[in-house]
Amino acid sequence: MYAFGVDYYPEHWPEERWPIDARLMAEAGVNIVRLAEFAWSRLEPQEGRFDFDWLDRAIEGLVAQGIRVILGTPTASPPPWLMEAHPDLYRVDDQGRRLTFGNRREYCPNHPLYHDYTRAIVTALAEHYAEHPHVVGWQIDNEFGDHCYCPVCRRAFQDWLRHRYAGLAALNAAWGTIFWSHVYTEWAQIPVPAATGGSPNPGLALDFARFASDSYVAYQQFQIDILRRHTARQFITHNLMGFKYGKLNYYDLARSLDLVSWDNYPRTQWSFTAELDPSGPALAAATMYGLKGQPFWVMEQQAGPGGWELVSAMPRPGELRLWAYQQIAHGADGLVFFRWRTARYGTEQYWHGLLEHDARPGRRYEEVARLGAELRRAGEKIPESRVEAPVAMLLSYDSRFAFQIQPNNPGYSYAEHFHALYRAFHERNVAVAVVDATADLSSYRLVLAPPLYVLPAAVAANLESYVRAGGTLVCFFRSGVKDAANAVVNQPLPGLLAELCGVEVTSYDSLPPGVENGLEWAVPELANAAPGRARAWADILTPGSAEIVARYTQDYYAGQPAITRNRYGSGSAVYIGTIGDAATHATLVDWLIGQTGVTAPLTAPAGVEITVRNHASGRLLFVLNHTALSQDVQLDGPYHNLLGEPIRVEGTLTLAPRDVWILEQTD
Ligand code: GLA
Ligand code: ZN
Numbered sequence: 132m133y134a135f136g137v138d139y140y141p142e143h144w145p146e147e148r149w150p151i152d153a154r155l156m157a158e159a160g161v162n163i164v165r166l167a168e169f170a171w172s173r174l175e176p177q178e179g180r181f182d183f184d185w186l187d188r189a190i191e192g193l194v195a196q197g198i199r200v201i202l203g204t205p206t207a208s209p210p211p212w213l214m215e216a217h218p219d220l221y222r223v224d225d226q227g228r229r230l231t232f233g234n235r236r237e238y239c240p241n242h243p244l245y246h247d248y249t250r251a252i253v254t255a256l257a258e259h260y261a262e263h264p265h266v267v268g269w270q271i272d273n274e275f276g277d278h279c280y281c282p283v284c285r286r287a288f289q290d291w292l293r294h295r296y297a298g299l300a301a302l303n304a305a306w307g308t309i310f311w312s313h314v315y316t317e318w319a320q321i322p323v324p325a326a327t328g329g330s331p332n333p334g335l336a337l338d339f340a341r342f343a344s345d346s347y348v349a350y351q352q353f354q355i356d357i358l359r360r361h362t363a364r365q366f367i368t369h370n371l372m373g374f375k376y377g378k379l380n381y382y383d384l385a386r387s388l389d390l391v392s393w394d395n396y397p398r399t400q401w402s403f404t405a406e407l408d409p410s411g412p413a414l415a416a417a418t419m420y421g422l423k424g425q426p427f428w429v430m431e432q433q434a435g436p437g438g439w440e441l442v443s444a445m446p447r448p449g450e451l452r453l454w455a456y457q458q459i460a461h462g463a464d465g466l467v468f469f470r471w472r473t474a475r476y477g478t479e480q481y482w483h484g485l486l487e488h489d490a491r492p493g494r495r496y497e498e499v500a501r502l503g504a505e506l507r508r509a510g511e512k513i514p515e516s517r518v519e520a521p522v523a524m525l526l527s528y529d530s531r532f533a534f535q536i537q538p539n540n541p542g543y544s545y546a547e548h549f550h551a552l553y554r555a556f557h558e559r560n561v562a563v564a565v566v567d568a569t570a571d572l573s574s575y576r577l578v579l580a581p582p583l584y585v586l587p588a589a590v591a592a593n594l595e596s597y598v599r600a601g602g603t604l605v606c607f608f609r610s611g612v613k614d615a616a617n618a619v620v621n622q623p624l625p626g627l628l629a630e631l632c633g634v635e636v637t638s639y640d641s642l643p644p645g646v647e648n649g650l651e652w653a654v655p656e657l658a659n660a661a662p663g664r665a666r667a668w669a670d671i672l673t674p675g676s677a678e679i680v681a682r683y684t685q686d687y688y689a690g691q692p693a694i695t696r697n698r699y700g701s702g703s704a705v706y707i708g709t710i711g712d713a714a715t716h717a718t719l720v721d722w723l724i725g726q727t728g729v730t731a732p733l734t735a736p737a738g739v740e741i742t743v744r745n746h747a748s749g750r751l752l753f754v755l756n757h758t759a760l761s762q763d764v765q766l767d768g769p770y771h772n773l774l775g776e777p778i779r780v781e782g783t784l785t786l787a788p789r790d791v792w793i794l795e796q797t798d
Pocket of ligand 2: 279
């Protein structure tokens with residue numbers, strides 16, 4: 132059975148309403164519901180007094196409709212009785228300001244007292260629900276991430292550093308604390324990078340970012356350990372935030388989870404644009420899949436306009452279903468809509484659910500009910516299938532953190548550049564896996580390594596052996612610049628990648644906003660391509676063994692190399708010393724695809740997304756029309772229709788606007 136559900140807050144509604152909600156859910160095909168995630172003040176109304184009766188009754192009503200339950204641990208929303216009694220539990224922000232009550236996630240993840248209160252509520256919940264046959268899983272907390280700079284965190288940071296460095300002398304050397312007289316003579320002198328009056332030491336700042344990430348990994352582990360003492364059967368997950376969120380190392384956070392889940396909101400008050408870019412949720416899904424190399428769940432799938440102060444645009448007819456299938460197409464094995472009914476109170480009054488404020492089931496409910504019915508019929512096929520990709524992109528949280536500290540150029544964002552490259556593949560329907568830089572790369576024909584600004588030797592060695600064995604690697608500007616302590620390496624750039632790429636960075640130019648350079652292509656395959664554009668950053672290259680792929684056309688370095696390719700072992704390493712515009716990325720991606728023989732499953736008109744999931748005896752082809760027009764796709768053979776009528780489909784497939792087909796091809 133495909134896990135299909137909603138996030139539900141029974142504590143927001145009168146109890147007389149619960150049976151009606153449960154029935155409407157069942158009628159929509161819901162078989163799983165997430166509960167209790169922000170309900171601490173109802174579960175423990177006073178310190179040490181627990182009340183699970185209401186939750187028992189809510190679960191009972193759902194179970195009566197054949198629905199299973201995921202419980203959230205409620206630690207993202209500590210109640211006032213707790214926080215106001217212990218004001219030092221409030222987080223301190225990066226300006227050194229202590230938060231006050233009134234939102235959520237205002238706690239310090241390292242505070243031992245918060246751990247005590249967490250232990251109490253999570254233990255009580257686990258004791259009560261570990262054996263419950265219909266409680267199938269747990270979600271820990273909610274969307275971890277915000278950094279804390281409080282005195283408790285400062286001491287925890289100092290302890291973290293003691294474990295990382297052989298001694299204070301080693302730390303002083305690694306960070307170069309002689310600069311501006313920062314030489315520490317006691318661990319206790321080491322600050323957190325808040326309110327320093329300017330930019331902190333880059334070594335300290337990167338270590339703090341790692342520490343802050345580790346703090347949530349440890350706090351999550353603290354909860355996992357409590358739950359695991361009571362239950363082996365129930366799965367444990369956390370709801371992550373896709374690709375865009377860059378403050379936590381999601382590889383670390385995912386490691387001890389049974390299942391990765393994430394929250395997918397394509398259109399909200401913070402992405403208030405007319406056009407939607409379908410590559411965004413696709414990249415997020417690929418990132419979530421890559422954390423464990425396994426299918427994931429969407430724990431919050433958009434159910435309506437998403438807004439707090441603003442009301443974001445209404446999802447168009449078909450969009451809720453389309454966005455849901457897009458996630459399934461990229462590996463979602465569970466789909467839970469946020470939220471069931473639109474809240475009448477609180478910050479999220481305009482974060483719409485499937486039902487309106489007044490509980491009317493309308494168009495959005497009907498659309499999701501249709502999806503539920505389809506998944507009831509077709510869902511069996513999907514969970515056993517895997518997503519495979521011929522191309523990988525390496526995601527380095529170390530480099531991402533280091534670029535947050537020093538973006539190098541105001542026009543450069545690691546995440547946006549990464550996304551722009553991904554988009555070029557997505558537009559061609561070439562599947563891309565997003566994996567850690569230490570992952571086994573041997574199954575990929577093409578690997579892109581967006582700037583590995585911080586480059587550990589182990590990663591350089593991984594890339595070298597991949598290319599030696601025949602792989603095609605693409606490296607970028609600002610790679611190999613920093614060592615693990617965020618100090619600049621004492622060798623020509625790209626540092627540990629110089630030999631592999633057969634190139635040296637002679638010099639570089641950081642381009643002001645609006646200033647561009649041109650690129651002229653120097654390899655025969657690109658003789659007819661339109662000239663490229665170079666933005667934000669320009670490495671000026673001196674090739675060693677590498678051949679020149681493109682040269683700058685302007686400024687004092689006109690004629691000098693910008694892009695090179697080096698044959699190395701049985702493979703090759705391309706070095707791209709600048710950032711292109713979309714057309715330049717397109718040219719480069721076509722060139723790379725051509726060289727490596729990577730292909731899309733089918734060719735399709737713009738705005739039609741195609742993905743494949745493989746299972747033991749065949750494959751599923753997902754065809755998603757992201758446009759408001761009908762579109763034709765030429766199929767490459769006979770398929771069996773998995774949604775709707777079980778017909779045979781071949782030749783031209785005509786998709787209605789925003790429609791989705793899932794086609795099965797058996798061996
Ligand atoms: C996140 C949270 C939800 C809700 C939505 C909408 O994804 O997990 O609790 O706040 O955002 O803002
Ligand atoms: Zn703290």
